Each structure stands twice: as C-alpha cells, then as structure tokens.
Amino acid sequence: DRHLKLHNPQVSELTFTNLFAWRNFYRFKSAEINGLLCIIARPCGSEPYALMPIGSLDSEVFEDTYKELRDYFKQMGWKPVFKKIAHDELVYFKTHVNSDEDMVYDRDNSDYLYSTMDLIHLKGKKYDGKRNHINKFKSKYDFSYVPLECSLIDECSRIMEEWCREKNCNCQEGDYCERQANMELLKNFRYLECKGALLYVNGRYEAFTAGEMLNGDTAVIHIEKANTAIPGLYTVINQQFLEKEWKDAAYVNREQDLGLEGMRKAKLSYNPLKMVDKYTVYTC
Incomplete structure (x- = not known):
C-alpha cells in the first residue's frame, strides 16, 4: 500500500x-x-x-x-x-x-473516467435518459440506500450468485472469473479499504456495489451488481453510491469494458470525460 x-x-x-x-x-x-x-x-x-x-x-x-x-x-x-x-x-x-x-x-x-458531480446530478440533455430511468424507478418502487456492513455480506453474495446464474458464469479452474474475484472482495471486506452499499427494494436487497479511492482525487468502482429485472436499478445505485460516499472525489474511474459490446454501450452512455488509455509494451 x-x-x-x-x-x-x-x-x-x-x-x-x-x-x-x-x-x-x-x-x-x-x-x-x-x-x-x-x-x-x-x-x-x-x-x-x-x-x-x-x-x-x-x-x-x-x-x-x-x-x-x-x-x-x-x-x-x-x-x-x-x-x-x-x-x-x-x-x-x-x-x-x-x-x-x-x-x-x-x-x-x-478505463472510463467520469466527473463525479456529473454522475451525481445528471444535468443536461445528455443525461435525460438517466434521469428518466431514476424517476420511473422512484415512482414504481419503495427503496432505501443501506451502507454495506459485514452483516450484509451474505446478501451481496446472494445478489452476486443470482447475477451469475442469469449470465451463466460457471467458472472452471483457470478461467477469467469475475465471480471469484468479487467473492474474494466480499469475504475480506472488513480488512480492505473499501466502501460499499446495497439498495433495499420493496422488502428485498436487490443491488450492491463497492469501491475505494484509487488516488488523491479519483474513486474507483470495483463491483456493481443488480437485479436486471428491475428497470433503472443500475442507474439508481450508481448515482446514490456516488452521492452518499464519493462526492468529495473529483473523478470516478468505472474500470474497463473488456471489449463487451453491451458493457461498452452502457459505459459510453454515461458520457466519460476521457479514457484512461492503457498499452501493452513488447520490449527488446
């Protein structure tokens, strides 16, 4: 460290x-x-x-x-x-x-780098769709924001497992396995310098997220999982987590898209300030 x-x-x-x-x-x-x-x-x-x-x-x-x-x-x-x-x-x-x-x-x-204030306030025409998602969600569901504590790790694990069943992410030994990495973070949450949160929706925990500071002015979001059957849930937990936990960070890094078309479209829809470009270097 x-x-x-x-x-x-x-x-x-x-x-x-x-x-x-x-x-x-x-x-x-x-x-x-x-x-x-x-x-x-x-x-x-x-x-x-x-x-x-x-x-x-x-x-x-x-x-x-x-x-x-x-x-x-x-x-x-x-x-x-x-x-x-x-x-x-x-x-x-x-x-x-x-x-x-x-x-x-x-x-x-x-990586995708965003203005934290942009993603909290979602002002302007370019965020019309995001504000609409949030307003529709709030009109349809009762929800509360709950900071992640160790007593709620099992709820996060359940959400993760349900997400994995939907995505068929059955990892074998040696596979690139997001599920395994996320479970490692959750199991050791009390020892890591992370913050996390869940959304409690109509009597059930339906989304969770976790992140930490990457450097002096930038937070990084490591995990964000939600029930895809609930429209707007991802948009709400994204906005709420930044507003409640990371408003003092000027920027937020929301990691990479791994070349996945759906993930790339979603990350671009939040209008990044810039990409944190990465390179592979083949030296002599």
Missing part, C-alpha cells in the same frame, strides 16, 4: 483490493527492486507479463529496475512484456522498444 500511495496510480488495476481479489487468476509474483514494487502476472493460459513498477519513479531508478525485470523474464524463457501501462508512462519504455508499433493500445482494458 505504501508503494501505491507513492505511485499515484491512474489505472484501475493498481489498488491493493484489485490485486488481492484477482490474485488466484493472475497468480501474481512480487518483489521490491530499487525501492519499487514489481509485480509479474502469470495468468492461466496466457503469456506472463509485468505491471508498471510501482512507487516513486524516476528515469534512473526505472532503468535499473527494468533491466532486472528483463533479465528475469529472459532467465525464465519468457518474452519481456509489460501490460496495463498508462499513456503517460510510455515515456519510460521509449528506449526499450524497436519501434512505436511495439507499444500497442489496449482499448478493451482502458
């Missing part, structure tokens, strides 16, 4: 919660090199890669650290690859690639 605070991360992967929740899929290995936290991912069925070294960076420290990581990759018989690299961090790799073509834009894993 100390290294992350020094790094001021922009990409959603670089929080302790995210790294912890996804540790079983990515099979992370880590070491401190030259005062930087270096993490290598070894996902099942995919090439190993390194994340950006984490900590107080400068060119000299990065150069020495990069050389050690490169040598380790070569020792293991792996091609040196770095993933989830923010656009502003590409400058560190310029002398370690054959050409700019070796720095490949990863649209599917780039």
